[in-house]
Amino acid sequence: MSVITVKNISKTFRNVHAVRDLDFEVEQGTCFGFLGPNGAGKTTMMKMLYGVAARDKDCRGKIDVFGYDPARDELAIKYLSGVVPQENNLDDELDVFQNLMIYSKFYALPSAVTKERIASLLAFLELSEKVKARIRELSGGMKRRLVIARALLNNPRLLILDEPTTGLDPQVRHVIWDKLRQLRKQGTTILLTTHYMEEAFQICDTVLIMDKGAKVMEGSPLQLLKDNIEKYVLEVSDVQTQQLLADHRLPEAVRADVSEGVSRFYCDEIDRLKEVANTLEGNHYYLRQANLEDVFLKATGRGLNEKQ
Amino acid sequence: MRSSSPIPYPGLSHRLFSVWYRHMRVYTKNLLSNGLPPFLEPLLFLLGVGIGLGKYIEGTMDGMAYIDFLGTGLLVTAAMYTAAFECTFGTFIRLEFDKVYDGMLAAPITVNNLIVGEIIWAGTKGLFFSFAVVCVLTLFGIIHLPQGLLAPLVGFLTGVMFATMSLLVTSFVKNINHFNFYHTGFLSPMFFFSGVVFPVSNLPVPLRAFAEIVPLTHAVRLVRAVCTGTYRLALLGDLAYIAAFIAIVGALAVRRLRGRLVS
Known part of the structure; x- marks a missing residue:
């Protein structure tokens, strides 16, 4: 009701x-x-x-x-x-x-x-x-x-x-x-x-x-x-590591979202993201479950609007 | 899913009362600092100006000794100032800084209830401030009880009248400092040229017209009549002015202020 x-x-x-x-x-x-x-x-x-x-x-x-x-x-x-x-x-x-x-x-x-x-x-x-x-x-x-x-x-x-x-x-x-x-x-x-x-x-x-x-x-x-986002996210925030990844070919079914400061890689299978992580030669990364914030940012965009 | 029985929200008089009650409780919370000045101020004024300056004034004004003339005028200026402050600075702070109205409007009252409650509260303050002056004037033997007890009623009307006007001003103001124009540019001249400190009949002709247009003059006449017990038919004109002023300016104030409270 x-x-x-x-x-x-x-x-x-x-x-x-x-x-x-x-x-x-x-x-x-x-x-x-x-x-x-x-x-x-x-x-x-x-x-x-x-x-x-x-x-x-x-x-x-x-x-x-x-x-x-x-x-x-x-x-x-x-x-x-x-x-x-x-x-x-x-x-x-x-x-x-x-x-x-x-x-x-x-x-x-x-x-x-x-x-x-x-x-x-x-x-x-x-x-x-x-x-x-x-x-x-x-x-x-x-x-x-x-x-x-x-x-x-x-x-x-x-x-x-x-x-x-x-x-x-x-x-x-x-x-x-x-x-x-x-x-x-x-x-x-x-x-x-x-x-x-x-x-x-x-x-x-x-x-x-x-x-x-x-x-x-x-x-x-x-x-x-x-419905709106892959299960897992790999986040990389330092420039050197991002550079490293830029030269690397991503496994299939991994979606990359490269924006200012942070690169995010989304995938439903955690193993594929681990595969990416392994190429980072021990540099810092963050592998986690996707959350509502990822959905939100995907839906509303990362840039600021004039009221923020 | 509408409920089958009507919703028992409070009736109009209770809604107005609850707005009034809120203001009354906040005001009386600091009883000493809020309640003492209304008594001290007329006392100082009568000592300083009435007795001090009055000594040099020979003869009478409108048939009254100077201290009596001035003292009875203070009965309504006290009401005017308190209502004007309440409904300019007070209202503006509640509206813009403290956001008090946001909270109140979430309760079952309408915007109109809120504004009218505000006006009634300012009238009540006018009544109280006039009453304080009555106490001081009685002490000086300037007015006599029980007829002096009618003066606070005029104080109430004066408070309501200046509340409507001040709320109308507030509805236009975006910056709190702009109230200075109203207070210095309008209320102060009224204090001097509305027959409070000297009779309107002594004014040059153009200023006499000003005195007849502005609200305070009519309140002054009414309160002097009440204090001296001399009622003339012309007073009905003053009463009619006050009633019309409250109705017209009040309606405008509600309309304008509504636009700032509801988006």
């Missing part, structure tokens, strides 16, 4: 196409991830879902979230959803408890329910000891978890997160991923944007890779890997 349906949605800012003719569906209780470089249109697409960005007037598409159109029923959608914006916009003047308490007013929660829920959310996000702490005293990871707690105040059926773990250390990232998995298990639908391939791989059931406002590919992370 899908809870979000987006069909042929476009969004233009003056003459920039932020989102182009996008289609996707999100099933209830799954985690759906938008993956794309900065400026790909991920945030804009998310904002259109809860009515803080408006789709183009002349676009014939539709957006349906829990049966509501954000252009008409933004309040219903917002009531059923929790949002973690890209920036931690907490009130610095207030402490942790007060930040959550103020926000609970937007949902008109009775005060007994508010207190109970704040306590259980702080426990869930491992912030119980910080209940009286000022925002300035919190680390970046704690602030992020507090913003997530805030988004969960009304027990949302849909949790929207814009780059939930950008700039956080690995421990915090793993804790956040673990919490998101738990929420999904409880039936919460999760929608997130990220440019961490690992994040997408770890928690998303479906990934939609976007570039320049348009969908490049969509599918489960494993399926995307299987």
Whole structure:
């Protein structure tokens, strides 16, 4: 059963196409991830879902979230959803408890329910000891978890997160991923944007890779890997070794991608890449499994766009 | 999959209240540093200008002793300044630097709720600042209770009026320093030429027209009438001005600011 349906949605800012003719569906209780470089249109697409960005007037598409159109029923959608914006916009003047308490007013929660829920959310996000702490005293990871707690105040059926773990250390990232998995298990639908391939791989059931406002590919992370890239990669980054390889004939079924700085050789059979590696006379190389990042770079290109 | 029962999001009055509540909690968090100056400022003004300078002023202004004249004027300028600061610098910081509105707009409120809540909050600050002046004026024996207690209501209207105007200005501003033009170029002249420090009737004719056009003059008239208990029919004109100003400028401000909050 899908809870979000987006069909042929476009969004233009003056003459920039932020989102182009996008289609996707999100099933209830799954985690759906938008993956794309900065400026790909991920945030804009998310904002259109809860009515803080408006789709183009002349676009014939539709957006349906829990049966509501954000252009008409933004309040219903917002009531059923929790949002973690890209920036931690907490009130610095207030402490942790007060930040959550103020926000609970937007949902008109009775005060007994508010207190109970704040306590259980702080426990869930491992912030119980910080209940009286000022925002300035919190680390970046704690602030992020507090913003997530805030988004969960009304027990949302849909949790929207814009780059939930950008700039956080690995421990915090793993804790956040673990919490998101738990929420999904409880039936919460999760929608997130990220440019961490690992994040997408770890928690998303479906990934939609976007570039320049348009969908490049969509599918489960494993399926995307299987369909779009060879199994193994050999990376060579120093110039001398690259030179060495340039003179060498590659075995069959090895695909070379030589770009500035790094040469990458892709193949489904690891033995053929080992064969290449053996010709490197002990020079440094890196042989690994292909990952979503390889798919991503193949799909969106290695060069920077003007917004990066 | 639309849910069969309607979604129980809060009604309009609660949504406005929750915006107001957020601002109130943040403001009262630093009660001493935020709550004391509104009392100190009129005190200093009355001591320095009212008593100090007033000693050299013989006769009356509009039938009032100078310190009474000035003191009652401060009831609305205090409301004007606090609302103007709140809805220029305050709003701009929340909008551009702290991104407070991004968080608030993810909750079940609309952009219009957010802006109207902001205006009501600025009105509340106007009410509180006027009340602080009432306390000081009562201490000096300039106004008398209970009629002086009507003055904060005028302070509320003044706050709302300047909130709408300041939000309209904010909707155009891209750089926070540009507010200086508004504060020095518009609010300060109004302070001097709207009948607060001397009567409008003493102004040269062209400036008298300016005084009638700008909002503060009407608030000053209203508050003096309330303090002295002298109600004339012409006051209805001032009230009508204030009501129309709030409606028209408020609608423009909401419309313009909406464009900056929703992309």
